Amino acid sequence: MAQPFDAELEELVSKFSRELADQIRALILRRLGIERAPASRPAPRSTPARSAPVSTPTPARTKRAPNRAPATVRAPVSERRHAARPTSEERAAAIERIARIIANGSGLSVGEIERQSGFTRSAVGSALKTLKDQGRIFMGGTKRFARYATTQAAAEQASLEARRGAAA
Incomplete structure (x- = not known):
């Protein structure tokens, strides 16, 4: 038994x-x-039967702020x-792509790098951390005025210009 x-x-x-x-x-x-479509779909899971359906109250709908960008479309x-x-080669290629974007720019923000590379904010952040740890790029400024460049002086200068532009 x-x-x-x-x-x-x-x-x-x-x-x-x-x-x-x-x-x-x-x-x-x-x-x-980093998200990729699966090679094949897994078999559907079976769910245990319930004795009675449980109803939950639906939350009140809130209006989206008028100046807010629409939500991005994500995979199901x-x-x-x-x-x-992702393979290590794919990750290395993404890091190199971001390094080239920064080398061709003159002090870029995370948002600018995100738009030029097409990667998500978290992927860009991860690559920036790796590049900073390797000493290949530098960050000037903090928070919304943070800028990334191949030299510390260029990054600081770009951050100062962003601060001046925001004050104007």
Whole structure:
């Protein structure tokens, strides 16, 4: 009698660990801003039946501020959840692309780098941190006046100009 129970328990633990690993991988990829479509769709999960449907009150709709940009379109959750992990070559290529963008600019903000590269803000931030740690780029200023350049003097100068432009 113990054999069928052990086999079923082992199967459940294995399934749970695979699902947990997939969820952790998806979370890391979202955090890095690197998302790719899955190679194949996983089998749909079965959900346990409920005795009675639970109704939750719907929150009141809020109006979007008129000067706020529209939300970006993201892949469906099912595709993001099972995205493949980027290879080290893909990450290195993204870092090099951002390094070239900064080298061709004269003190760029994170938003400008994001628009020129096409990467998400978190992917750009991750690449900027790597490049700063390697000593290949420098940051001048803080918060919304932070600018990135290949020299510390250029980054500081761009930050000062951004501050002056905001004050005018």
